[in-house]
Structures are given as structure tokens and as C-alpha cells.
Amino acid sequence: MDAVADASGLLSSSTSHSRLLVISNIPPEMRASEVRRAFSKALVSSGGLLMEDLYLPVTMETLGESKSSSSRDRDLVAGRKPTVDSPDTDNKSSGCVEKLVGYAVLQLRCKSRLESAQKALAKCRVNMVSNLLAPHDVTDLPEDVLSVSTVNPMLFTTDNGNTALENYLLDKIVMNRTTFDLCDGAIVALTEIFHSCFIVLEQRLSVASDEKYDSGYIYLTCDQLTMPSAANLMFSFFVATRPAKKSLQEHVCQVLLRYGVRKISDKDEAEKKSSLKTVRKPGIRSSKEKTVATTGINIKSNVAEKKTKAREAQEKQQRLSPSPRTLPRLSTSGERDQLQRTEEHMITLDRFLSFVSDKVREDVRCVWRALFACGFDLQFSRCACIDRSQAQQMSSQWTLEMDGTLVMFINHLCRRLSLSPFALHPHEVYIEEMDANSRYILLREIPVESIRLRFALIQSLNETLSMFFLPLIDLRPSLCQLLPHSIASLVADARQLIFYHAKMEFMNQVLNGTALRKPDQPAPEIVLNPLDNIQLHNEPKSPMDSYVCQALKQLSTVSSSQLCVALAKGGDPTYAFNVRFVGEEVHGTSGSFRHFLWHVAKELEHGQLDILVPSPSALGYKSCGKYLLSSDSLTFSEEKIYQFFGQLLGVAIRAGIPFGLDLASVFWKNLVGISLDPVVDLQESDIVTYTYIKKIEMAENLEELVGVCSNEFPFFVYQSIEGDEIELIENGKKIQVSWENRQQYVDCIRSLRLRELSATERMRAIKAGLASVIPLQLFALMTPFDAEFKTCGLPEVNLEFLKMHTIYQVGLTETDPHIQFFWNVLESFSSEEICRFIKFACNQERLPQICPCQTLGPDAAHVPPYPMKIAPPDNIGGNPDSRYIRTETCMFMVKLPQYSTQELMRERLLYSIHYRDDPLSG
Numbered sequence: 001m002d003a004v005a006d007a008s009g010l011l012s013s014s015t016s017h018s019r020l021l022v023i024s025n026i027p028p029e030m031r032a033s034e035v036r037r038a039f040s041k042a043l044v045s046s047g048g049l050l051m052e053d054l055y056l057p058v059t060m061e062t063l064g065e066s067k068s069s070s071s072r073d074r075d076l077v078a079g080r081k082p083t084v085d086s087p088d089t090d091n092k093s094s095g096c097v098e099k100l101v102g103y104a105v106l107q108l109r110c111k112s113r114l115e116s117a118q119k120a121l122a123k124c125r126v127n128m129v130s131n132l133l134a135p136h137d138v139t140d141l142p143e144d145v146l147s148v149s150t151v152n153p154m155l156f157t158t159d160n161g162n163t164a165l166e167n168y169l170l171d172k173i174v175m176n177r178t179t180f181d182l183c184d185g186a187i188v189a190l191t192e193i194f195h196s197c198f199i200v201l202e203q204r205l206s207v208a209s210d211e212k213y214d215s216g217y218i219y220l221t222c223d224q225l226t227m228p229s230a231a232n233l234m235f236s237f238f239v240a241t242r243p244a245k246k247s248l249q250e251h252v253c254q255v256l257l258r259y260g261v262r263k264i265s266d267k268d269e270a271e272k273k274s275s276l277k278t279v280r281k282p283g284i285r286s287s288k289e290k291t292v293a294t295t296g297i298n299i300k301s302n303v304a305e306k307k308t309k310a311r312e313a314q315e316k317q318q319r320l321s322p323s324p325r326t327l328p329r330l331s332t333s334g335e336r337d338q339l340q341r342t343e344e345h346m347i348t349l350d351r352f353l354s355f356v357s358d359k360v361r362e363d364v365r366c367v368w369r370a371l372f373a374c375g376f377d378l379q380f381s382r383c384a385c386i387d388r389s390q391a392q393q394m395s396s397q398w399t400l401e402m403d404g405t406l407v408m409f410i411n412h413l414c415r416r417l418s419l420s421p422f423a424l425h426p427h428e429v430y431i432e433e434m435d436a437n438s439r440y441i442l443l444r445e446i447p448v449e450s451i452r453l454r455f456a457l458i459q460s461l462n463e464t465l466s467m468f469f470l471p472l473i474d475l476r477p478s479l480c481q482l483l484p485h486s487i488a489s490l491v492a493d494a495r496q497l498i499f500y501h502a503k504m505e506f507m508n509q510v511l512n513g514t515a516l517r518k519p520d521q522p523a524p525e526i527v528l529n530p531l532d533n534i535q536l537h538n539e540p541k542s543p544m545d546s547y548v549c550q551a552l553k554q555l556s557t558v559s560s561s562q563l564c565v566a567l568a569k570g571g572d573p574t575y576a577f578n579v580r581f582v583g584e585e586v587h588g589t590s591g592s593f594r595h596f597l598w599h600v601a602k603e604l605e606h607g608q609l610d611i612l613v614p615s616p617s618a619l620g621y622k623s624c625g626k627y628l629l630s631s632d633s634l635t636f637s638e639e640k641i642y643q644f645f646g647q648l649l650g651v652a653i654r655a656g657i658p659f660g661l662d663l664a665s666v667f668w669k670n671l672v673g674i675s676l677d678p679v680v681d682l683q684e685s686d687i688v689t690y691t692y693i694k695k696i697e698m699a700e701n702l703e704e705l706v707g708v709c710s711n712e713f714p715f716f717v718y719q720s721i722e723g724d725e726i727e728l729i730e731n732g733k734k735i736q737v738s739w740e741n742r743q744q745y746v747d748c749i750r751s752l753r754l755r756e757l758s759a760t761e762r763m764r765a766i767k768a769g770l771a772s773v774i775p776l777q778l779f780a781l782m783t784p785f786d787a788e789f790k791t792c793g794l795p796e797v798n799l800e801f802l803k804m805h806t807i808y809q810v811g812l813t814e815t816d817p818h819i820q821f822f823w824n825v826l827e828s829f830s831s832e833e834i835c836r837f838i839k840f841a842c843n844q845e846r847l848p849q850i851c852p853c854q855t856l857g858p859d860a861a862h863v864p865p866y867p868m869k870i871a872p873p874d875n876i877g878g879n880p881d882s883r884y885i886r887t888e889t890c891m892f893m894v895k896l897p898q899y900s901t902q903e904l905m906r907e908r909l910l911y912s913i914h915y916r917d918d919p920l921s922g
Helices: 002-012 031-044 070-075 087-094 113-133 161-175 183-207 233-241 250-259 269-275 287-293 301-319 333-342 350-363 364-373 388-395 400-417 448-472 476-481 487-493 500-513 546-555 588-607 616-620 636-655 665-672 680-686 687-698 702-708 742-758 762-771 776-781 786-794 800-804 817-828 833-840 903-915
Strands: 018-022 049-055 058-062 098-099 104-108 147-152 525-528 578-581 613-614 628-629 717-719 726-728 806-808 868-871 885-890 892-893
Touching: 002 388, 002 448, 018 113, 018 161, 018 233, 031 049, 031 104, 031 147, 049 161, 098 892, 098 903, 104 161, 104 786, 113 147, 113 680, 161 364, 161 525, 183 233, 183 287, 183 350, 233 250, 233 364, 233 817, 250 350, 350 364, 388 448, 400 500, 448 500, 476 487, 476 776, 487 776, 500 776, 525 546, 546 588, 546 665, 588 636, 616 680, 616 687, 628 665, 636 762, 636 786, 665 680, 665 742, 665 762, 665 786, 680 687, 680 742, 687 702, 687 742, 717 742, 742 762, 762 776, 800 806, 800 817, 817 903, 833 885, 833 903
Parallel strands: 525 578, 806 868, 868 892
Antiparallel strands: 018 104, 018 147, 049 104, 058 098, 613 628, 717 726, 885 892
């Protein structure tokens, strides 16, 4: 409970202002759609925008007319998202043209990326100006064009962007600048604030009744508005809007005198209630109003009963309301007189909304500070729960499965933002509609304040585990099995609650601490002959000629301790062993080592060694392209290959090179020690068998069973994963399936397939090889996806992550035309073509998507092969268009000629990735 209270208190204050950036002095000649596109593109590497919140106002001007910036502000056309990309041509016929007002306000996705976003906007300044303006316009630009300023907690900028910020805040809260009508989001939030005071009063009075009040029938007095309570948001709102030289009591009294209504006598109560109307439009009723209404009191039709209950409630309210002695001391006799006059005044929802509307006209910043104080953000979403009791209630509704889904979402979000989950503020967590309808469907109906509170709790849990517990826990699988109630077993059972980033930090510390080969010791070297692995005259390739068997033969005499090296880092790092290809002259060792691992993955998948088989679910278009372990009898030579396969997995992990294998999820479940699910895993791995036995189980009579079995009952035999016929029971070939023994037949098939998917002997050999390079207890913390992502990576390349980890050498910059051509062409490539380019540039198709620079800053050592380097060709002379792209795979360096057009850049890149003669030419 203390942890929930601490997390709730941490989220109480809004942090929206810390994510705002105000961009001033935007040349009005620029087109709104192009400026919007340039800003969005520049900020992608910094996490992008929060809910696409980019305010870029425009104004309409007559052709030939020039207006000052202050005049344009007065003629501002409100709107955050211009719907016309090229409005100039559409309005010329009417004699008007749409021009930028000259500023923009944007809200970043993550406040920890504020500094990098400022640098990105400053870096793209020259590029934007040169691309979006004519050459004669560029020379007349002031030096402070596109200046960027931040916003402080009082909602003022650090520079000259206060006018822009004020217009942005107005545009957020009102629908019409003329009448200052509040927008729907503001009305919903203010209604919740108004109702909170009434709910607190009802809780104090403890009125147990099924009656309910409508919003327009709730009257709040001065004593109720000034009740100090965390759940009374009206108190927080009036404290935030109170003028500096007035007390809270005086401020509330003045509001009641101006906007309040007099108390209604019992005689006229029914008539008055029927005549009251709220500001809300007919038919519009928010979900939050409906929720609040469940805690209120219903109005019955019987007038006598209403009068009686109203009198009883009034007496209880007088008894339990704060006494005059508990109220703030009135400083002057004028305040006492004012309080006397306001005793008969109360405020309703519509009058409260009128007060806020007038306050917005007077000082919009003050209203937003009040909304922030009540726990709302700039999107009118709640930042946190109202009070501790609500936080406890919401926290109790979460299950372990929901927590695991939230952690999975946070891991995905942090990979997309290239950010550590410890640098993500809970206010920046929200579920987009696209995510809610896919893998994270369990989070779809959960309120955003509950999600943020739960993330704050899990974030605190991970910080505690990382700092104090994980280094001290013995996670050996044998101990977890023998002591199911030990801390190690509990942590292993809750592995889905630990952030992937926290696991990797702990794993990296352990791997560096268990490095057995000293830096001054030479690395073992293997020599491979590519000619031995060439298929001649359509003859099948011999397994002994494969790179796997050649390497196994040479490394069999090398101690496994020589393979335990520290994590790879730097441009040309040290790996477990060096690879030299006969007939190849290669400078450096990284390119050939990465090419070896890539080629081994292809050998394993293409069946040259018969240790992996395609998943049967590929026939049902499920798990297409995934592979399973073979289920044939295990020979001594195959056991050695499986052990070497496990060693190669460990070598790839220490090297930080994704091993390009697509293995089914059951493989990773077996590796991390999670039992297989007889339904889920069978469906994912063998959809054909799953569908077949499910139809047999669902057959309600003999006729349906005959239809499922194709009019002929089978015998107790079934095909293995490799296609061999297996007897399910003794003499199964002679025993026919019937209506009476159909369930036994189904159970035998399921048991057979689960034994094959478990592949116990093969997994034991793989784990033995893996344990000789990496401490196996590290996998007790991992989920199946964690193990797959760490070992094999993802088949897609994140271009934005690659762009963030690219440096330009010998005078090149990212604003150079041919560099922009290069990135534009890569963005137009398919996933397969991008992987081919990566293979051409550094001899591996998959790239890591996590780098130490995410948490340690840009000066930290990058994980290989990052960073990618772009440099000019060696010989600069001659026509650049006649040159071809060349790479140095060991250094991940692309030597890029300055092609004159994007079409030529695309042609040369396609030639490089499809028709390269030698992948080791670097």
C-alpha cells in the first residue's frame, strides 16, 4: 500500500510543460504542409511528437497585402492541423493566400529527449531554409530564424515565444475565439472537477441512497468549495486560480457573488430544479458524467420524499461541514460582510463553466495551471488517480497477465523511441488505438490514469531489483526447482514484470565479469574453404563440407574458456575466434566473422545438417518461416553438432551479433525453462494437428466423427514432425479408432507432438554447449521473446535507429544532397532490400536495436557494428555518376559517391545489393 501511495504522489503534478517547445521566427513564405513534414521528420530520432501535437497556425492574406506579425496574430485562423498541403494555389482564384503566422508550438513524446530535439531542430534549420525557400529569400533571413525555446512551470517561455504559447493554450481549450466556448475535452474535465467536490461531501455524509442527481441539480457552497481534501478538486482549482493578494476565502466568495445562485427554498425547489439548464448541449453526456452519477443521489418524482431527504441531508451537512473555527481567519471586516452575503449563494455546474470561460478570456495560463493542479494534462487526460483510495482500488484490479502485457508494451515503446524505460515518465505512457486492437488488447479498457500508476509501480520495482536484488540472487535452475518458495524462484516466476532493459544491463555485467580469456591472449583462428561448400552437378551437399562441420572440427581442440570473451565494443572488436577464408584477402576480422555466422544460419535453415525442420504450421500460414528441432533419434555426431550449435548461440550473444535464425517460440520456451502449453503451443507449432484433434473432440455423434475421419476410421498411428509414421500405442497399426476410444487417440496424438516439441535430449545438448560460454542461470530471468530478441534480433531493420547511429566523415553532413538521396532511397526499399543492404555494408542482415548510448549518452561506446560510417570514395577525381558504391564491412563504412540524382542513387544501390561479386570485398 505504501508503494501505491508513493507512486500516486509522484504522478500528482502534471509535466506537460516540460515537453513543450516553441519555435519562433518561421519565415511566412514557407508552406505549412512542408514545414510540418520537416519538423516531424527532424524529431523522429528524438521520439517524435506526443499524439501528433503540432500547432502551426496560418492566416489569410489578400494577394499583394503585407501584414505585420502582430496583425497576423489578430487575424489568426485557429487550427493545429492544416488540412490543405498546398493552399496557396487553391486560394489564389479568390484573391487570398494562406501564410504562416510565424511560429509553432509542439509537444514532444518524451521530455528526456528535449535536448536532443533542440539539437535536431537546430541541425535541420539550414536544410529547411534552403529546401523550402527560394535562393533570394534565404539571404534576407534574420539570424534568429527558427529559434527554439522551452516552457517553464508557470507556462512562460524562456525566449520571445509567449504570444505563440498563449495562442496554443487558447486553441487547446476553446472552440471559438470569439465566444470563448469551451471545447468538449475541457467540459468533460471541468465536470469531473465539479463532481469531485460533491462526491467528497457525500462520502463524509455517508448518505446511503439509490437516488441520483443530475449535474445541473448540484449546488456547492463556499464551505464545500474550500474543504481541504485531495479528492476535492474544486479546492485545488480555486487555490490555483486565486489572485496573489487575495485569500482563498475571499476569492471563492467573489466567485459565488458573481456566478453563484441564491439558495432555493423548499417551496420552490421542485420548480427551480425543472427550470435549471446546464451549459452542455442536449444529447451530449460524457462517460465521466455517467460514472460520477453512480455515486450521486437520484431525484424521485414524489415531492414530499424529496423535501424530507433534502432536510435530512442539510442537517447532516451542517453537522459535518467544517466549523467556522476551522476555516481560514478572515482578515478584515469586509471579508466577514462578504462571507455573510455569500452564505446564501451556491454555484452550479453551468455557472462554474461560465466562470472558467471568463477566466480563460482573462488569463488562459491561470486556467491551465489550475487544470494541471487538478491532475490533468494538455490532452485533458488524467495524470494520476484523484486520491490514494482510488489508487488502491485501481491497483487491486490488475492481474499478473495484465502486468506482463504492460511490460511488453513498455519494452516495445522503448525500442521504438530508442529509450530506456527508466527515462520514460509515467505521464508519457498511453495506449494508442492501433496498439490496443492488436497485441495489447488487455489494456484497451483500462483508464489511462490506472495504466500510468501501474507503470510507476513496475518502474519502481525494476529499479529496486536492478540496484539491490539481482546481483545477490542465485538463479540456478536446479535451485529454483528444489526451492519453489525461494526468492530466486519467485523472481523467475515474475520474469515478465522485469523490463528487458534491466535484464540486459544485469546480463552485460555478468558476461563481462565471466570473461575468461585475457585481452593479451591471441584469439583462436579457423580457416574455411568456400570451395568445399559449393554444390556441383546438382549433387546434394555433404554435411561435412558445411561451415558448421569445418568450424566444429577445428574448434574441438580449443578450450571453451577461450570463447568466453568480454562483450564486443568498438569499431573492430575482439570476438571469440577469428575466421579466415581461403583465397580471401580481408583487412580486419569483423567482416569475415559476421559473414561466418550469417552463412551458418543459412546452412541450419536450409537443411544441410538436418538438425532443424520447418514448422508444420507453415502449411496453415501460421508460424510461416519458423523452424523446430528435429525429432529423429539422436546420434553421437548429431549430439556434438547440437552442442556446437549452443556454443555458437553463446558466441553470438557475447559478440552482440544477431544470429539470423527464425526459430519457433517453443524452442525459446524450452531454452528459458517454461513448460509448454498443450493448447497454445500446439496451435502455433502444428496448426494442422491442432485442428484435426479439435474436430475429433468437438464431434457430438458418430456421424460427425466419421466425417472428420474422411469416412474411414484411422488406426492408432500418426505422422511425426519429419513425416515418419509412429505407433501411438503398442500394436497401434492394428487397433482402429472408434467412438469409445476417440479421446485416447486424441490424447496420444497430443502427447506425441508435445514430446517432439520439447525435444528433451536435443535441448539438453544445446544447453550444455550454451552453458560453456554463458552462465545458463541468466536465462531464468528471460521470457521466450527476450531470449529470441537477444540472440536472434528482429528480421526488420529500424532505419530511424540506424540513422541515429550514423556518422559522416571527411566533411560530409546529413544535409548534403546525395546523403538525403541515400536515406530517401533506403526509406523506399522493402524490408528484404534493406536487409540486403545491411549485408552488403557489414556482412550481417540483422542489426542490434539497443545501444549503450541510449542510457549513457552519445559519448558511450556503441555496440558493434554501430556506428555506420558514410564517407566519400577513395579517389575523388572523375565524374561521380560513373562510380559505384563500395563498402568496408569490418568498419561498417559505406563509401558513397556524390550522385547527381536520386534515381541514379537508387540504381547504384540496387546494383550493389543484388549483383555484388564478393561480399568480403571490404
